[in-house]
Amino acid sequence: MREKTLTSLSEVIFQDLSEGEKQEYHSFQKVMTSYILQAQEEERKRVSRELHDGVGQTIYSMIVGLNMIEQLPLSDDLREHFILVKEMATQALNEVRHIAVELRPCSLDDWGILPALRSFIKQFEQTYGIVTVLRATGEERRYSSKIETTLYRICQEAMINAAKYANIDQLSVEFYEQNQQLHLVVADQGRGFDLQNIEIKGTGLGLYGMRERATLIRGTLLIHSVPGHGTKIKVCIPLEDEVDNT
Ligand SMILES: Nc1ncnc2c1ncn2[C@@H]1O[C@H](COP(=O)(O)OP(=O)(O)O)[C@@H](O)[C@H]1O
Ligand SMILES: [Mg+2]
Structure with missing residues (x-):
């Protein structure tokens, strides 16, 4: 269905074009697609690095801070609550890293x-x-x-x-x-x-x-x-x- 719609749309676009114009249109389309894909990769790279180096590093620093607080004497109630908060921070860090890698791994x-x-x-x-x-x-x-x-x-x-x-x-x-x-x-x-x-x-x-x-x-x-x-x-x-x- 989708392919049929696309075919008839391109038939309408191309019906009045000469062979030369069609070829010109195709090469223009190819260049544009290439630019779009490249721009998308660049943007993914930027967002990925920002997540990793920005939010990711902040959460990491929070976890280091929480580890220091953990050494202090805390009531049982507070310690229980504290462990929960630390688990949530660790999960957030894992999620941020996961999204960053999915967007574009820096290893690439x-x-x-x-x-x-x-x-x-x-x-x-x-x-x-x-x-x-x-x-x-x-x-x-x-x-x-x-x-x-x-x-x-x-x-x-x-x-x-x-x-x-x-x-x-x-x-x-x-x-x-x-x-x-x-x-x-x-x-x-x-x-x-x-x-x-x-x-x-x-x-x-x-x-x-x-x-x-x-x-x-x-x-x-x-x-x-x-x-x-x-x-x-x-x-x-x-x-x-x-x-x-x-
Ligand atoms: N490895 C595969 N095994 C079985 N079916 C597949 C496989 N790869 C693709 N398909 C079939 O081809 C269709 C089109 O795949 P794709 O173009 O990637 O679109 P989408 O993943 O969005 O459905 C899929 O919906 C599926 O029916
Ligand atoms: Mg698919």
Whole structure:
């Protein structure tokens, strides 16, 4: 339904345009999408750091202060109340850190794609109870920020889709370089779905967004899914232009 509406809308927009104008429109759209995604990542980075360094540090200082007060002689009633307050402060700190990492983990900028994926997987396993095996072959190195962000976001979406829809307790993530291309494969052996007739259970923007992100850095995204036999999401990113670590 959504796709039909979008198709007819683009048909109306494009019907009076020449081939050249259509191409121009498409490249403009591509540049705009790239800017929007980059701006969104920058904003996430800013809010994430602010939460971590601002509110997070304040709550941390509160907990240190509470630890000092705990050493003082307190009545039983007061101590009971005190323990409750300290627990709430600790929970608030954990929540703030969790949100900051979800927005954009600083490990992605500071340490790169693999350390960021490892910590995402750790959190993912705790949240969903799905054992996730990451197989990374080759020498660990940095890629451009665009490549690392794209792969991280695609992997995140593919893993969360698997957790929400595949009904699985195991998941595999592969990461390797081959023929000047970087490959990421997220595979589950769960419910699967019919690619010709996708039953959209959420917003339906996830698969679309993954492909969009991959295309923007000249990559490709392959989705293989068979009902009853699982889903495989494969991303390939060309590495020829990778000359530095920016
Ligand atoms: N790993 C998966 N296993 C089973 N079904 C999936 C999987 N990934 C995606 N799907 C199906 O594809 C649909 C579209 O996914 P997506 O585009 O990410 O949108 P959303 O997650 O918002 O529903 C999902 O609603 C689900 O029905
Ligand atoms: Mg989704």
